[in-house]
Amino acid sequence: MKKNIIITGATDGIGLAAAKVIASKNYQIGLVGRNPEKGKKAIETIQSKTGNENLDFFQCDLSSVKNIKKLSDEIKSKYSKIDVLLNNAGGANKTKVITSEGLEKTFATNQMNYYVLSTELLNIISESNDGRIVNVASNAHIGAEIDYENVNAEKSFSAWTSYCVSKLMNIMMTYKMAAMQDKVSVNVLHPGFVDTNIAGNEGSLIKYIVKFGAKLFARSVESGADSSIYLSTSDDVKGVSGKYFFKCREIQSSKASYVKEDWDKVWSLCQKFKEDIL
Numbered sequence: 001m002k003k004n005i006i007i008t009g010a011t012d013g014i015g016l017a018a019a020k021v022i023a024s025k026n027y028q029i030g031l032v033g034r035n036p037e038k039g040k041k042a043i044e045t046i047q048s049k050t051g052n053e054n055l056d057f058f059q060c061d062l063s064s065v066k067n068i069k070k071l072s073d074e075i076k077s078k079y080s081k082i083d084v085l086l087n088n089a090g091g092a093n094k095t096k097v098i099t100s101e102g103l104e105k106t107f108a109t110n111q112m113n114y115y116v117l118s119t120e121l122l123n124i125i126s127e128s129n130d131g132r133i134v135n136v137a138s139n140a141h142i143g144a145e146i147d148y149e150n151v152n153a154e155k156s157f158s159a160w161t162s163y164c165v166s167k168l169m170n171i172m173m174t175y176k177m178a179a180m181q182d183k184v185s186v187n188v189l190h191p192g193f194v195d196t197n198i199a200g201n202e203g204s205l206i207k208y209i210v211k212f213g214a215k216l217f218a219r220s221v222e223s224g225a226d227s228s229i230y231l232s233t234s235d236d237v238k239g240v241s242g243k244y245f246f247k248c249r250e251i252q253s254s255k256a257s258y259v260k261e262d263w264d265k266v267w268s269l270c271q272k273f274k275e276d277i278l
Helices: 013-024 038-048 065-078 105-125 159-180 205-217 228-231 258-278
Strands: 004-008 030-034 055-059 085-086 131-136 184-189 244-246 247-252
Touching: 004 013, 004 105, 013 030, 013 038, 013 228, 030 038, 030 065, 038 055, 055 065, 065 105, 065 258, 085 105, 085 228, 105 131, 105 159, 105 184, 105 258, 131 159, 131 228, 159 184, 159 258, 184 228, 228 244
Parallel strands: 004 030, 004 085, 030 055, 085 131, 131 184, 184 244
Antiparallel strands: 244 247
């Protein structure tokens, strides 16, 4: 039976690179993106490269909790089961932006997005006999600390700090979700410093730092997608859960990321925001 995978941020960068390879493995793919034109182009590109026509596009602004809930309902009505959710979409903002739902936009896009989509789809992923959630984080989390009184930039805003904290939260959420259930494997990865459009058209410091890192460490978009593809499709990691990967190998995340009390705090924080908004 054909496997179904949902890939967010699938219209360019690492997401598109992963989608091309996974499509060649004959998966049914649901691509999620904000721009329908880019979605159409991505589907055409994947079809021409792989011959796989089992592709769907879902349009969603992943900085909105309500939009993500609507997306998850659309996915559940389209598919009877999901085998893999690849949470890849993310971003960074040069300036402080508070969404219409009251969340700082980097936190909303990078962490609440992963949390809401994962928790909403967990039951349908559990229907698979090899259900997987794969979260794209970053080694940018190393050295980050969470100030729970400043999650939405209530006290101060730093573009780089906000991004790094969101990636730390991705890792903590992964470990918590892996620990709390055993029906779905949940893993997280560092793609390396890859030259992607992470900061959009912001021209921000983050974009500069990430691009500088990409040039310095020279990882192509295709190389950056390696662990995403591996964790989503390889039999080598069937049943492996709660681990952090780079270049398809398990590595250690930061010391702070293993503090279980913080896993619980991050989980409770996200759940409260989700409940309050929905």
